[in-house]
Amino acid sequence: MHTTPEQVENQIVAAHAAYEQARDVEPQVRGSWLEAIAAALEANADELVGLGEQETHLDQGRLRFELKRSVFQLRLFRSEILAGEHLGAIIDHADQDWGMGPRPDLRRVNVPLGVVGVFGASNFPFAFSVMGGDTASALAAGCAVVHKIHEGHLQLALRTAALVEKALASAGAPQGLFSAVVGRQAAEALVDHPLTKAIGFTGSTAGGRALFDRACRRPTPIPFYGELGSINPVFVTEQAWDVRRDAILSGYAASFTAGMGQFCTKPGLLFAPVEDTDEVAALLQQELESKSLAPLLSPKLREGFDAALDKVRSAEGVDVLVKGDDAEAPRPTVLATTAEAVLAQPELLEQEMFGPATLLIRYRPGTDLTELAGLLEGQLTATVQGEPEEKLDDLLTVLRERSGRLVWNAWPTGVSVTYAQQHGGPYPATTAASTTSVGTAAIGRFMRPVAYDSFAPEQLPPALRDNNPWNITRRVDGIHQPAGQKAEAR
Amino acid sequence: MHTTPEQVENQIVAAHAAYEQARDVEPQVRGSWLEAIAAALEANADELVGLGEQETHLDQGRLRFELKRSVFQLRLFRSEILAGEHLGAIIDHADQDWGMGPRPDLRRVNVPLGVVGVFGASNFPFAFSVMGGDTASALAAGCAVVHKIHEGHLQLALRTAALVEKALASAGAPQGLFSAVVGRQAAEALVDHPLTKAIGFTGSTAGGRALFDRACRRPTPIPFYGELGSINPVFVTEQAWDVRRDAILSGYAASFTAGMGQFCTKPGLLFAPVEDTDEVAALLQQELESKSLAPLLSPKLREGFDAALDKVRSAEGVDVLVKGDDAEAPRPTVLATTAEAVLAQPELLEQEMFGPATLLIRYRPGTDLTELAGLLEGQLTATVQGEPEEKLDDLLTVLRERSGRLVWNAWPTGVSVTYAQQHGGPYPATTAASTTSVGTAAIGRFMRPVAYDSFAPEQLPPALRDNNPWNITRRVDGIHQPAGQKAEAR
Numbered sequence: 001m002h003t004t005p006e007q008v009e010n011q012i013v014a015a016h017a018a019y020e021q022a023r024d025v026e027p028q029v030r031g032s033w034l035e036a037i038a039a040a041l042e043a044n045a046d047e048l049v050g051l052g053e054q055e056t057h058l059d060q061g062r063l064r065f066e067l068k069r070s071v072f073q074l075r076l077f078r079s080e081i082l083a084g085e086h087l088g089a090i091i092d093h094a095d096q097d098w099g100m101g102p103r104p105d106l107r108r109v110n111v112p113l114g115v116v117g118v119f120g121a122s123n124f125p126f127a128f129s130v131m132g133g134d135t136a137s138a139l140a141a142g143c144a145v146v147h148k149i150h151e152g153h154l155q156l157a158l159r160t161a162a163l164v165e166k167a168l169a170s171a172g173a174p175q176g177l178f179s180a181v182v183g184r185q186a187a188e189a190l191v192d193h194p195l196t197k198a199i200g201f202t203g204s205t206a207g208g209r210a211l212f213d214r215a216c217r218r219p220t221p222i223p224f225y226g227e228l229g230s231i232n233p234v235f236v237t238e239q240a241w242d243v244r245r246d247a248i249l250s251g252y253a254a255s256f257t258a259g260m261g262q263f264c265t266k267p268g269l270l271f272a273p274v275e276d277t278d279e280v281a282a283l284l285q286q287e288l289e290s291k292s293l294a295p296l297l298s299p300k301l302r303e304g305f306d307a308a309l310d311k312v313r314s315a316e317g318v319d320v321l322v323k324g325d326d327a328e329a330p331r332p333t334v335l336a337t338t339a340e341a342v343l344a345q346p347e348l349l350e351q352e353m354f355g356p357a358t359l360l361i362r363y364r365p366g367t368d369l370t371e372l373a374g375l376l377e378g379q380l381t382a383t384v385q386g387e388p389e390e391k392l393d394d395l396l397t398v399l400r401e402r403s404g405r406l407v408w409n410a411w412p413t414g415v416s417v418t419y420a421q422q423h424g425g426p427y428p429a430t431t432a433a434s435t436t437s438v439g440t441a442a443i444g445r446f447m448r449p450v451a452y453d454s455f456a457p458e459q460l461p462p463a464l465r466d467n468n469p470w471n472i473t474r475r476v477d478g479i480h481q482p483a484g485q486k487a488e489a490r
Numbered sequence: 491m492h493t494t495p496e497q498v499e500n501q502i503v504a505a506h507a508a509y510e511q512a513r514d515v516e517p518q519v520r521g522s523w524l525e526a527i528a529a530a531l532e533a534n535a536d537e538l539v540g541l542g543e544q545e546t547h548l549d550q551g552r553l554r555f556e557l558k559r560s561v562f563q564l565r566l567f568r569s570e571i572l573a574g575e576h577l578g579a580i581i582d583h584a585d586q587d588w589g590m591g592p593r594p595d596l597r598r599v600n601v602p603l604g605v606v607g608v609f610g611a612s613n614f615p616f617a618f619s620v621m622g623g624d625t626a627s628a629l630a631a632g633c634a635v636v637h638k639i640h641e642g643h644l645q646l647a648l649r650t651a652a653l654v655e656k657a658l659a660s661a662g663a664p665q666g667l668f669s670a671v672v673g674r675q676a677a678e679a680l681v682d683h684p685l686t687k688a689i690g691f692t693g694s695t696a697g698g699r700a701l702f703d704r705a706c707r708r709p710t711p712i713p714f715y716g717e718l719g720s721i722n723p724v725f726v727t728e729q730a731w732d733v734r735r736d737a738i739l740s741g742y743a744a745s746f747t748a749g750m751g752q753f754c755t756k757p758g759l760l761f762a763p764v765e766d767t768d769e770v771a772a773l774l775q776q777e778l779e780s781k782s783l784a785p786l787l788s789p790k791l792r793e794g795f796d797a798a799l800d801k802v803r804s805a806e807g808v809d810v811l812v813k814g815d816d817a818e819a820p821r822p823t824v825l826a827t828t829a830e831a832v833l834a835q836p837e838l839l840e841q842e843m844f845g846p847a848t849l850l851i852r853y854r855p856g857t858d859l860t861e862l863a864g865l866l867e868g869q870l871t872a873t874v875q876g877e878p879e880e881k882l883d884d885l886l887t888v889l890r891e892r893s894g895r896l897v898w899n900a901w902p903t904g905v906s907v908t909y910a911q912q913h914g915g916p917y918p919a920t921t922a923a924s925t926t927s928v929g930t931a932a933i934g935r936f937m938r939p940v941a942y943d944s945f946a947p948e949q950l951p952p953a954l955r956d957n958n959p960w961n962i963t964r965r966v967d968g969i970h971q972p973a974g975q976k977a978e979a980r
Binding site: 025068073076090091092099106108295389403412427432444456457459478482 | 513514556558559560561565566571580581582587588590591593594596597598601604608699702703706707710711713748750834868871876878879882886887890891893894895897899900902906907908909910911912916917918922923924926931934935937938939941942943944945946947948949963967968969970972
C-alpha cells in the first residue's frame with residue numbers, strides 16, 4: 001500500500017522531467033490542462049462523492065459543494081493564467097534619465113519553481129486534498145506536483161489521483177506532471193528530495209512544524225507553506241449583544257458545528273458580555289439540538305478531539321455550558337469561562353479543539369477587549385460582531401496583527417475562492433504569513449521572479465516582448481497596462 | 491562599544507511601540523519621512539563620503555554614486571507608496587452569481603510586519619548598510635527597523651544612524667522607529683526577540699546560514715531574507731567570441747575588478763572557447779594593468795579572499811593565467827581551467843573568491859554549454875555573451891533555473907533600482923528566492939496580506955474604501971484600476 005522509496009524517487013524524477021517539458025508552455029495550453037482536470041472531476045462527481053461519503057462521514061451536500069468549489073477553482077485559475085496575472089510581468093525600458101543614473105532595459109517575470117510536494121488534509125477531501133488549492137495553484141504556476149495522500153480518505157484520493165493523471169494525459173500534458181504517494185516514509189522522502197522545490201501542507205501544528213523544520217534543515221532549504229492550527233476568535237461587542245444576541249448565538253452555533261467542527265476556520269472562542277448564563281445556555285442548547293450529527297473524520301482525529309476537550313474542560317475556571325456527549329457521532333459541547341480566567345491562564349486561548357466544541361469567554365461590561373485580543377496567538381481568522389457606528393479601530397488593529405482574515409458580522413467558516421481572499425495568518429496559523437492557500441494569489445507561492453537585463457528582443461521570453469504575444473497584463477515603465485497592450489518605449 | 495543586552499531589549503521594545511504608532515499613517519506622511527532621510531543624507535554627503543573613504547578604502551567617486559543611489563531609492567520608494575503599489579489592494583464586491591456560490595464582499599490589503607532586524611553588509615557602506623535597500627524597504631512598508639551595524643565601517647554607520655534618527659524625529663516620526671545596534675550578541679538577540687518579525691541580511695553564506703537556522707528554530711519562526719554567496723557565471727558563445735573577443739575580455743576585466751572584486755554580483759566564472767591561452771592572458775594582463783588598486787575592505791575579508799584564492803589556485807587542473815600579487819592593494823588574479831576539469835570537479839564552480847580574482851573555464855568548440863551550466867548552484871546573476879540570432883533557449887533556461895537575473899551582452903555588476911529589478915536567486919545566492927533586495931518589489935518582503943470579509947463601509951481601512959481616499963492603484967472585481975479611481979460595485 002505504502003509507496004516504496006524507489007517509487008517515490010522515480011515519481012519525483014519523472015515529475016521534474018515533466019516540469020522541464022511543461023514550464024514554458026503558453027498559458028492557453030496550461031489552461032487547457034486545468035480545464036481537462038475540472039471536466040474530469042465534474043464528469044465523475046457521483047462516483048467521487050460516493051467514495052467521500054464512505055470514507056469521511058461528511059454528507060453528500062457538503063461533498064458536492066466542495067467538489068464544485070474545487071472545479072470552479074481550476075477554472076478561475078485558468079482565467080488568471082490566461083490574463084498572465086501570475087506572471088507579474090514588468091517592463092522597464094532603458095532610460096538615460098533615470099534618477100540614479102542611466103538604467104538598462106530590465107524586464108521581470110515570474111517562473112515556476114519545479115516539483116512541489118503537496119500534503120492532503122483529512123478534513124477537506126476535495127478542497128484541500130488531491131486536487132485541492134495547493135495542487136491547483138502549483139499546476140497553474142507551471143510546477144509539477146507529487147501529492148502525499150491523506151489516508152483518511154485513501155480510496156477517494158487514489159481514485160481522484162487516477163482521474164487527474166488520465167485527464168492530464170488526454171489533454172497532452174507530459175507524463176509525471178502529477179502523481180501521488182502514500183505513507184510517512186514517502187512523505188519524508190518528498191520533503192528531503194533535492195528536486196523538490198516547495199511544500200504545500202495543511203494539517204496539525206505538531207506535524208506541520210516537524211516538516212517545516214525538516215524543510216529548513218535541508219542543505220538547500222525550501223519554502224514550506226504550512227497551514228497549521230487556528231482557533232478563530234469571535235468578539236461580540238456590548239452593543240451588538242444588546243441588539244441581536246439571539247441571532248449571534250444562532251450564527252455561532254451553526255458555524256462552530258459546520259462539518260462537525262472540523263474546519264480550520266471553526267470559531268473556537270466567543271468573547272461575549274454574557275450576564276444571564278442560564279439563558280444563553282438554553283438558547284445555545286436549542287440551536288444545537290437541530291444540528292445533524294456524524295462521526296468525526298477518523299478515529300485518530302476523534303482521539304485528539306477528546307483529549308483537547310478534556311484538557312480545556314478540566315482547566316480551572318472552565319464550566320460546561322452545553323453538555324455534549326461522547327457518542328460515536330458526538331453532540332456538540334460548549335464550555336464557558338471568564339475574561340478574568342483567561343487573563344490569568346492565556347494558554348486557555350491556545351488549545352484548538354478540532355471537532356464540535358467551543359469555548360465561551362464571558363466578559364463584564366466595560367472590559368477592554370483589546371487586552372483580551374492581545375492574548376491571542378496567530379490565527380487564520382478573527383471575527384467581530386459589532387455595530388457599524390462603533391469605534392472599534394483599536395480592537396480591529398490588534399486582531400489584524402494576529403490574523404489573516406478579519407470577518408465583520410459574519411462567520412469565518414466558508415472560504416470563497418476569489419482575487420482578494422487571504423487564507424493564512426501569523427504562526428502558528430501558518431508557517432508563511434505572507435502567503436495564502438486560498439484564492440488566486442495562492443498561485444504566486446510556487447513561482448519566483450527572474451529579471452532579464454539588457455536583452456536582445458529576439459532572446460526575450462514571450463511574456464516580456466514588447467509586442468505582448470500572450471496578451472497579458474503588465475506594468476510598463478511604472479504604469480499598469482490591461483491585458484493585450486503592447487509595451488512601447490517612451 | 492557593543493550594545494548591551496538591556497539596550498537591545500529597550501531598542502526593540504521602543505521600535506515596536508513606534509511601529510504601533512506608525513503602522514497606519516497615510517502614505518503622504520510616511521513618504522515625508524523617507525524624503526526627510528533622503529534630504530539629510532544629501533545634505534551631509536561630504537561628511538559621510540569622507541568617513542566612508544577612511545574606513546573602506548573605496549574611492550570617493552564610487553562612494554558618492556552609492557550615496558546618490560541610496561537617496562534615489564528612498565524617493566522612488568516614496569513614489570511607490572504614494573501610488574499604493576506596495577499595498578496590493580484588491581476589492582471583490584459581493585457577488586450572488588460567483589461561480590462556486592455567492593461570494594461575500596472581500597477586500598485585501600498588505601499590512602506591515604512590525605519590527606525588522608536589518609544586517610548591514612561590509613561591501614556597500616551606503617547601499618546595503620544603515621540606510622540601504624533593506625532599511626528603506628522596511629520603512630516604506632510601514633515597519634520599524636533595528637539595524638545591526640557592520641563594524642567594517644563603524645564610524646560611518648554610527649554617523650549615518652544618528653542622521654537618520656534625527657531626520658525622522660524632525661519629520662515627526664515616532665521615536666524608536668529606527669535605531670542601530672553593534673556587536674554579535676546584539677545581533678543574536680535581535681534575531682531571537684519575540685517582537686522581531688523579519689530579518690534582512692546581506693553577508694557570507696556561512697554567517698547567513700547560521701542566522702537563517704536561528705530564525706527558523708524560534709518558537710515562532712520568522713522570515714529571513716538573506717543574500718548570501720554568488721559566483722555569477724558568464725557564458726561566452728563561440729559566435730560572440732569570434733565577433734568580439736577583445737571587447738568581452740575588456741568588459742570582463744572591468745566588471746570583476748569593480749570595487750576590487752568585492753561585489754556580490756562580481757563575475758567569478760567565465761566560460762569561453764579559448765584556443766590561444768597566451769593571447770588571452772596577454773589581453774587580460776593589459777586590461778588589468780590600468781585598473782586602480784586599493785586594499786580590501788577589511789583584514790578579515792582579506793584573509794578569506796586569500797584562503798579562497800589559494801584553494802582554487804591549488805586545485806588540480808587549475809593554472810594561473812594572470813598572476814596577481816599579495817600586496818596590501820592586491821593586483822587582480824585570473825585563474826584558468828578547462829571544461830573537462832570542472833565536469834570532473836564541479837566544486838570548482840562553488841568557491842566564491844570575494845576580491846579581485848576570477849576563474850576562466852576554457853571549453854572546446856562544440857561543447858554543450860547547458861551541461862556546464864547544469865553544474866552551477868543558485869546565483870544572483872548569470873550572463874550570456876551571445877549573438878542575437880543564436881538559438882540559446884536551452885542555455886538560457888538552465889541559467890534561469892539557477893539565477894535571479896539573466897544578463898545579455900552586458901555585465902552583472904551595477905544593479906539599478908527599478909520596478910523590474912530582481913536581486914535574488916536560488917540558494918545559496920539567497921535564502922528566499924521569491925523575493926528581491928533591490929528594486930521596488932523589495933518593499934513587499936516586509937508586509938503580509940489581510941482580508942476584510944463582509945465589512946461595513948464605516949469600518950474599512952482607507953485603502954479599501956470604495957471612494958479610494960488615498961487615491962491608490964487597486965484591483966477591483968478582477969480589473970486593475972489606475973491610481974485614484976473609485977471602486978464602484980457592478
